[in-house]
Amino acid sequence: MINRFWHITIIILFLVIVAGAFYLIYPPNEKxxxxxxxxxxxxxxxxxxxxxSEDSIREAFLIxxxxxxxxxxxxxRVTMDESNRILVQLxxxxxxxxxxxxxxxxxxxxxxIVKGIDVGLKYIEKxxxxxxxxxxxxxxxxxxxTDEGVKISSEEIEQTTSxxxxxxxxxxxxxxxxxxxxxxxEFNLELKGANLQSTYIVILxxxxxxxxxxxxxxxxxxxxxxxxxxDAVAISGHLKDVKPITAQRGYQEIKNSVILNLxxxxxxxxxxxxxxxxxxxxxxxxxxxxRTITDIxxxxxxxxxANLIYIPNIETFEEAENITTMLQTGTLPINFKIDNKIDxxxxxxxxxxxxxxIAIYVxxxxxxxxxxxxxxxxxxxxxxxxxLFLILLFSLMTLAKVMLTFSSFxxxxxxxxxxxxxxxxxxxxxxxxxxxxxxxxxxxxxxFKNSLNDIFYIDMSIFIIALVLNNxxxxxxxxxxxxxxxxxxxxxxxxxxxxxxxxxxxxxFLQKYSLKPFLxxxxx
Amino acid sequence: xNFDFIAKKRILFMLSAIIxxxxxxSFLLGWGLNFGKDFKEGILIEVNFKESIxxxxxxxxxxxNNFTADxxxxxxxxxxxxxxxxxxxxxxEIKNLFIETGPIEGDIKVNNILPFHSxxxxxxxxxxxxxxxxxxxxxxxxxxxxxLASVAFITAIFNLLLTLSVFSISGKKISIxxxxxxxxxxxxxxxxxxxxxxxxxxxxxxxxxIGYKKMINLSLKQASGVSLIALIAVLITLIGLIIYSEGLFxxxxxxxxxxxxxxxxxxxxxxxxxxxxxxxxxxxxK
Numbered sequence: 001m002i003n004r005f006w007h008i009t010i011i012i013l014f015l016v017i018v019a020g021a022f023y024l025i026y027p028p029n030e031k032x033x034x035x036x037x038x039x040x041x042x043x044x045x046x047x048x049x050x051x052x053s054e055d056s057i058r059e060a061f062l063i064x065x066x067x068x069x070x071x072x073x074x075x076x077r078v079t080m081d082e083s084n085r086i087l088v089q090l091x092x093x094x095x096x097x098x099x100x101x102x103x104x105x106x107x108x109x110x111x112x113i114v115k116g117i118d119v120g121l122k123y124i125e126k127x128x129x130x131x132x133x134x135x136x137x138x139x140x141x142x143x144x145x146t147d148e149g150v151k152i153s154s155e156e157i158e159q160t161t162s163x164x165x166x167x168x169x170x171x172x173x174x175x176x177x178x179x180x181x182x183x184x185x186e187f188n189l190e191l192k193g194a195n196l197q198s199t200y201i202v203i204l205x206x207x208x209x210x211x212x213x214x215x216x217x218x219x220x221x222x223x224x225x226x227x228x229x230x231d232a233v234a235i236s237g238h239l240k241d242v243k244p245i246t247a248q249r250g251y252q253e254i255k256n257s258v259i260l261n262l263x264x265x266x267x268x269x270x271x272x273x274x275x276x277x278x279x280x281x282x283x284x285x286x287x288x289x290x291r292t293i294t295d296i297x298x299x300x301x302x303x304x305x306a307n308l309i310y311i312p313n314i315e316t317f318e319e320a321e322n323i324t325t326m327l328q329t330g331t332l333p334i335n336f337k338i339d340n341k342i343d344x345x346x347x348x349x350x351x352x353x354x355x356x357x358i359a360i361y362v363x364x365x366x367x368x369x370x371x372x373x374x375x376x377x378x379x380x381x382x383x384x385x386x387x388l389f390l391i392l393l394f395s396l397m398t399l400a401k402v403m404l405t406f407s408s409f410x411x412x413x414x415x416x417x418x419x420x421x422x423x424x425x426x427x428x429x430x431x432x433x434x435x436x437x438x439x440x441x442x443x444x445x446x447x448f449k450n451s452l453n454d455i456f457y458i459d460m461s462i463f464i465i466a467l468v469l470n471n472x473x474x475x476x477x478x479x480x481x482x483x484x485x486x487x488x489x490x491x492x493x494x495x496x497x498x499x500x501x502x503x504x505x506x507x508x509f510l511q512k513y514s515l516k517p518f519l520x521x522x523x524x
Numbered sequence: 525x526n527f528d529f530i531a532k533k534r535i536l537f538m539l540s541a542i543i544x545x546x547x548x549x550s551f552l553l554g555w556g557l558n559f560g561k562d563f564k565e566g567i568l569i570e571v572n573f574k575e576s577i578x579x580x581x582x583x584x585x586x587x588x589n590n591f592t593a594d595x596x597x598x599x600x601x602x603x604x605x606x607x608x609x610x611x612x613x614x615x616x617e618i619k620n621l622f623i624e625t626g627p628i629e630g631d632i633k634v635n636n637i638l639p640f641h642s643x644x645x646x647x648x649x650x651x652x653x654x655x656x657x658x659x660x661x662x663x664x665x666x667x668x669x670x671x672l673a674s675v676a677f678i679t680a681i682f683n684l685l686l687t688l689s690v691f692s693i694s695g696k697k698i699s700i701x702x703x704x705x706x707x708x709x710x711x712x713x714x715x716x717x718x719x720x721x722x723x724x725x726x727x728x729x730x731x732x733x734i735g736y737k738k739m740i741n742l743s744l745k746q747a748s749g750v751s752l753i754a755l756i757a758v759l760i761t762l763i764g765l766i767i768y769s770e771g772l773f774x775x776x777x778x779x780x781x782x783x784x785x786x787x788x789x790x791x792x793x794x795x796x797x798x799x800x801x802x803x804x805x806x807x808x809x810k
Contacts, residue, residue: 083635087637345579355773356774359768361764363762363764366761367761370757410704416761418712420754424750454719457666458715465656477707
């Protein structure tokens, strides 16, 4: 009675877990992610921005191939055609844009001294009221207007400009500011020694507030805000190692970063760059965009040559990984533009997928029917537990973010193979016990007990080897072996919980109604 | 079933040797196991039909003219991108084929493309299997029987050689599908081999009562029962794919079916025969 209660509890618990697992993958067409080969994806065609030599395009092609190989995208296809276009096909993934930027961007990293800022400012005139009535009134008054709006008087521009200049002189000193008039409404400022971040705030404050209350000035637009670079040293090509570092939460929150290990040559150049530019700012520039900037002072110069540099404050770890991938694979020798970005169908072909799906269902149905015929009453439990095993396998694959591809489908096939093999091993043991003249219940109990060690040894061997190969293998191997890794553990769990308890419960039923658990000829 | 596995070892080794030699000859003659279209340059065709057309129709047009296209991708129901792996001089022939098929919108773009996969994948897979075989040896050492572990190691290598030879004799080219099949058959053979050495290890106590050879035969009989039923189950599952599907799925099913048949029989016969041979020279059970 206690045993019966125990078995029912195990079955209910198992079914609850399977129900939860089913919820994770339902509806399957939404929850189970499928790859480029099964449901298509995006095709990007990259072509060089300018005419380039065949060699440099080939080099770029190899770098792009390497980058895609290192990215976490399970499945991708890359080729180059005779028109020197690089075709990249990717599955439909959430972070597609960031993946494309890793593929397309040059990945050129340099250390640059920031000597100052080149600022462009432009006065924007207030617009006239747009109602027809107001338009008529304006005409009547014959007020001087331009196409854009109310014209700003040169006096007002002069006054406002000198107000801005005075405030900046207070901050930076007169000798560090160079004014250049571009047009009546536009002027440039060259600010030497200005800090990139703090000066931007000052300029924002100056171009807002009082000025915006002026009668004719709508606002002042910052047309450019570019750093003026001094000495520069290329980091790309001088890296021994690059690693992404995950964000740390604690007393002091540290965002994601990338750590760069410099080679000996760059170590020396880095130190002398710092020594020669005390008082200026040092920036790390990736593909023309400043990633970080710091002041250079006597204190910040390391006593010995420094071999580590960080790119800090990266929003997501994925971005840190992407930067790492770009730096590890090297700089693209040329700039690429996206010629075409288009949805493409599955590489396996919709017609073949449809036919193969039917064939898979037929094959699976035949397997279930064979189990039912061969193992009769007890085969029914096997069939049910195999279906439950598959629900658990798919849900764990979904949790592990395994994309369903041709390769992972093959892995699922192998996982089912391992399950069926283990199940047959147990049933054959049960048969051996029945041959000894034991009752069905005792045979099942003994069969499971005797085969526990065997199944554990076989499935754990498969688990360990698949896990090791999965770690060493290429992306394709990972997609293939992860279902096997998950499946080998699930096999043991499913067989020794649900299958065992269900069999022991149903064995009583079979015995009571004198039903044969196996074909007569198998048990003499 | 009282089959004497060990007594048939000469026949087994002769048969295996013939298969391996034939495999090697077919490989050297370029019949099988040379790099297939996954690793070759091909032609990419972009064609925009004026009216919607089914993929199957495009596939049939190519098939009728002795071209095979493993990849036909739809961009919409009229526009397709087709990869055909054939010689460069066939470009115009393929282009004309589509012009004859039906009204085409704009030009048909035909471009040579580089291979999608590099050839080193196959070598990497073989290295991986070697790592797996060493792992199998180490795991088998748990039974504290060096000979059993050695038998597991040699049987796994032998299984791989036989599988590759069968693929080569049947004229199969190296493809991504083949690399997948090789890994799957290897992992499955791990299960088969471990099952055999486990049985032998458990039946060791019977040596005194029934003798070494009979103990091996008994263990192989027990293991082969499970292996053969499992093989039938696997073949039943694959039969649907072999009969009804096309392309890569069918190719995978054929490779897996042949691989599973080879490793099931090879694991049983090779391990038994090896145990008997090694026992004569190294074992304590003489």
